[in-house]
Amino acid sequence: MWFTLNICLYLSFSFILAASILRSDMCQLQGHFRLNGMYKNGDFIFGGLFDVNFLTVFPELSFRTEPEPPYCEQFDMESFQQAQTMAFAIDEINKNPNMLPNITLGYHVYDNCMMLGMAFRAAISLASGTEEFFSNQNCTGPTPVIGIVGDSSSTASIAISSILGLFRVPIVSHYATCSCLSDRKKYPSFFRTIPSDAFQVRAMVQILKYFGWTWVGLIYSDDDYGIYAAQSFHQEMQLFGGCVAFSEILPHDNNYRDIQHITAVIQASTARVVVVFSTPSFLIPLLDAVVLQNMTGRQWIASEAWATSLVNHAPRLFSFLRGTLGIAIRRGEIQGLHEFLLRLYSSNDPKNNMLRIFWEKMFGCSFETGSKETDGEQVKKVCTGQEDLSTTDTPYTDVSELRASYNVYKAVYALAHALHDLMQCEEGRGPFHGNSCADITNLKPWQLVHYLQKVNFTTGFGDHVSFDENGDALPIYDVMNWQPGSDGSIRVQAVGVVNEEAATGMVLTLDDDALYWNFESKQIPRSVCSESCPPGTRRASRKGLPICCFDCLPCRDGLISNTTDANECTVCPDEFWSNPDRDQCVPKEVEFLSYEDPLGISLTTASLLGTCFCALVMVIFTHHRNTPIVRANNSELSFLLLLSLKLCFLCVLLFIGQPQRWTCQLRHAVFGISFVLCISSILVKTMVVIAVFKSSRPEGKSALKWFGAAQQRCTVLVLTAIQVVICAVWLSTASPTPHKNNQYIRSKIVYECAIGSVAGFSMLLGYIGLLAAVSFMLAFLARNLPDNFNEAKFITFSMLIFCAVWIAFVPAYVSSPGKYAVAVEIFAILASSFGLLVAIFAPKCYIILLHPERNTKKAIMGRDTQKK
Template identity: 65%
Template structure:
C-alpha cells in the first residue's frame, strides 16, 4: 500500500528503516576502515548525534540528520477538498524537501481544489498580468498591485510577463510587431530582383545591345559616303563610349560594395567625358571643314587631322581620369549603412566621400557638353553634308536638359531612389545621344539606301550652298 499518504505511519516507517540502516552500517564497519576520526567505527556505547546516517526510501525521499541529530524534515502541502457527499478529503498537492545542500518546493497545480464558483485561483492583484511585449505602469493613486499594461515603443521589447521596463534592441535589429522579440532590420538597396531594378537593368542591357548593333551596321557600311562623310573614326569611338555609358549604370544596381562604390562614379565620369569629347571633336571638325571650304581656309584642316582628333579626345578624357584618381586617393567613396531614413530599415548606400570631387566631375562633363552645344548651335545651318551639327545640337540639348533636371531630383531622393535617379539620368542621356546622332543615319543606311550615294550628297550640298549664298 502507498504509505506515503499516511503521515504518522510513514514517519514510523522511516524511523525503523533509519535504525535498520544504522545497525547495518555498524555491523559492516571494520576497524581501520570506518568513516570517523582515525578511521574508527561507531559503537553502541559511544553513539553521537553527529554520527549521521543518510538513505533514500523506496518512494524517493531522502532521510538524513543535521549536526544536532535532528531529522531533516519533509513538509507536505495539503489541500482540503469538498466531496459531493459533503465530506472533506485532504489531498497532498505538493511538498517541501529540505536536505543538507538545498530546499526543494514542488506544487502540483492540477491537484489544487479552489473553493470558488469559477474553480479558479483568486486574483491577487487588481490588474491582469502584463504579457510579453508590454510593460507595467502603476496607476496613480491606486495600490501597488494596480497597474496598466503599456505596449513597448518601437525598437524596444519585453520578452517576459510583468516586465517593469522594455529593453532596447541591438543596432541592426528592430522590435517585432508584438514587441516581444528583436528581429533583424530589413535591408534596402536598388536590387536586381525588384521591379525597378529589373527595368533599369533591362534598359541598360538593351542600350548596350543597340549600340553594338549600330556599331555593326556602321562597320558593315563603313565604305559608304554617309558613314565616311560623318567622321567614321569618331563615330566608332562614340558608339563604344556610349556602350560603356550604358554598362556603367549596372554598377549602381545591387548591394553596394567597396569596389562598386569606388568604380561606379569613376566609370560613369570617364565614359561620359569620352562620349562628349568625341561629340565635341566631331563638332569642331564640322566647323573646320566648312571653314576650309571657303577661299583661304585650307590651312585650318591641318589642325584637325586624325592624329589631332585622337590626341584631343585622349587629353580631355585624361583630365577626367586625373579627377577620379585624386578623388579615390583623397576621399574614396565607401559603402554605408544608413539608419537615418527609416528606423526599421537599413539603407545600404555609397557615400561619395568628397562632395567637391563629385561636383567637379559633373561640372567638367557639363562644361564639355555645353561647349559642344554652343559650337553645334553655331554650325546648325551649314550645308547638308555638314548638317550633323543639327543632330549634335539636338542631342546636346537633350543631354543638358536631363542632367540639369538630375541635380534637384538626386538631392531630394532618399536611399535607393537616389541611385535610381542617377541610373535613369545615365540611361536617358545615353539613349538621347544614341537616337539623335545615329537614328537618322541608320534610317538612311537601312531604309533609304538611294540617298546614301556620293552624287546625292554632293547635289544636296550644292543646293544647300546655293540657298545659303542666296540668303
C-alpha cells in the first residue's frame, strides 16, 4: 500500500511540474557555478578557458545543507597574462576596419583553476550561457559563444571536446598538446595553435639523435599529457634506434614512496640522460627529492610543459638543473600588448571578478560593492603607493618571452579570420547545403568549423598560421638551455630551432658554442648502454636486455661492415675478400705456382738440374759408348731412356707460372707421353734382359730373335702411341682449361688448370701405372738372374721407387690446397724421374768414371765364370 501511494504521489508531482513548465514560455537555467571570469559584450562572443588559479579549494561537506561550490586560490600571473592577451586580440580586431567590419567581438573568459571539474563546469557555462531565463519555448536561438579558446590542459581539452564536439563547437587550444586530440573522429571540432605531442616527441628525439644519446630514462606525469607523450616517445625511440633505460610515472598525489622509488631508479640506472614529460605541478616533488639526495651527473631533457617554467627556478635547484635542455613553443612578439597590460581596469561586476581578484590577491586592494570602474593606475597608486604597473617586474607585465600568450593571440585571430571568411560568403556560392551561406543572425558553431579548417594567414610577427586535416598547427619549437646567470640564478636561453619541413622532415638547428653543460668536464655527456661498434664489427644483442645493449663481434673472414653499428656483416663478392680490418672488400689474391715464388724457384732449379744430369749422363755414355758396360746394357734403349727422362724433367716447367690455355693442354700431355716413353723403354730393357738370359740356355736360343733392335723400337713406339691416342682424345673432347677456383682457399683465387675430363686424366695415369706395374713385375722376377752386372736388379729398384712415389702422390695431391697441389704433382714427377735416373744410371756412371778397370768384358764375364 505504501509503495503504491508513493508511486501515485510521485506521478502526481511530476505531472504538476510538467504542466507548470509547459504553461511557461521561458527556459530556465537549472544551476549555477561559482566561476571567476572576465566578460565583454559584443555581436559575437568568443569563450576562453585559462589556468588563472592553480589550486581548487573544496569547502567542508555537510549533509544538512547544500554543498558550497569550490573556489580557486593561488593566482598565476602568466596565465592571467594569457587571458588578457585574448582580450587584447579581440580589442585589436574590433579596431581593425578591414576585419569584421560592422561587427563587434566580445569575450567571456573563465578560470578553470587547473582542475578538470572546474574546467568542465566553465565549458558547460560557455556552451549553455549564464542567463537565468531564455525566452523561447523550444530553447533554440543563437549560441552564447561561437568558439572557445582553450583549454590549456590536455585532460580538460579531451573531456570538453568529447562533449562540445557533439555540437561541433569549435575549440582552439593554445597549450593542449596530447597527440590523441588529433583524432578527427573523436574530436571533430578541436584545433590548436601549439604542435601536438607527436611533433614535440619527434623534436626531442631529434635532440637525442643529434648528441648520440641512445640510452635514456623516461619520467612522465600520470595524466593524459604524460601518458600519451610517453607512448609516442617509446615509438619514436624504436624508430630512431634508441632505447628507454627506465620508464617511471610521476604520481598525481605526490606519494612519497613513489617519488623515492623513482629517484632510486634514476640513481641505479647507467643512463645519464633523463627525459621528463610533465607539468610543473607534478615535477616539483621529484625535483625536491633530487635535491635531498644530492643527485648530480644527470642531463635533464625538458618537455615544453616545463622547459621555460619559472616554478622550477628555485635557488635550491640551480646546481641540479643548470644545463637542462628542452623545447619550448615558438616565441613571438605582439605589438601593443605591453601597453594594454598596463592599462588594467578593475570592476565590481560579478562577471568581471577576475580583474578584482587580480588586484586583491596580488596587491592587497579591496573594493566596495557598487563602486565605479577606476583607472588601473589610480587603483595601483591607492593600493601600493606606486605610480603604475610598469614599475613592477612581474610575469604579468613581462612580454619578452611570449609563448603561450602568443599562441592565444593566434587562436583568437584564427577564429576571427574564420568568422571573417564566413561573412564574405556570397549567396549561391556557399559551402553548405544547396550552395547556401551561413545565417549571421542565427550562426551555428559547426558552420564556423568549416571555415576554421581552411584558415590561412600570417601574424604581424611573420608566423604562418594554418591547420592540417587533424586540426594541428605547423610544428616549430625553440630549443632552450638552462644557463647560470650572472647573479647565480638560472636564465633560459634559446640555442636552436626545430621545425618541420615538407621536403626534409624534422630539422634541428643548434648553436653548439652557446650550450652550457652542467658537468665537470663541461663537455657533452655520453649516454649509451654500449659504445658504438666500429666498422669491421657487428652488433650482437645481449640476452634479456634492450637492443641498445650489445656486444661488438668482429666480422668473419669474407664478410665486412663499413658502417658504424652494423647489425649484420655483408658478404664480399666472389672475387673479393675482406681486408684485415673487415671494413672493405679487396680483390682476392690470385695464387698460382709462379717462378718468383720460393717454392717455384726451388722446383724449377730441381727440374733444370735433372735435365743437366740427364745431359751429363748422355755425354758420358756417348764418350764411352764402345765400352763393355755401355754396350752390354743396350746403348740405344739407354739413350732413349735418357731422352725421355730429360723430357720428364723439362715438362715440370709447364706446371709453373700462371696457367694459360696452351700450358694447361700441354702439361699433362707432355707429362703422360714422356713417362710412357720412359716406362716403355724400361719395359723393353727388362724384356731384353730376360730374353738374353733365356738365349744362353739351349732351350731358349730362339727367344732373342723376337727382341732385335727393330722389335725393340717398334714396341716402344706402339706403347707410346697408345698414350698419344689417349691424350688426343682427351684434349679434343674435354680439354683442360684455366680455372679460378674459390673452393680450396676462400680468401684466395687459386688459378689452376681444370682437367676437363676426369676419365681422360684417369686413363692417362692408369696407363702409366699399368706399364710401371708390368715393368716392376718382370724386373722383380729377373732380379736374380746370374750376371756380373744384372740390369734387372737396378730396374727393379728404380720401379720400386717410381711406384712408391706415385702411390703416395694420390692422397697427397687430393689433400693439398691451391698451388701446393701443383707442387705435389711436380715433386712426384721430379722424385720419380730422379729415382729412375739414379737407380739405373748411377751404378754405370760410377764404374765408368771411378772404376774403369771393371769396365771390361773380362771383368764382367769373369765374375760370371767364377760364379758358375
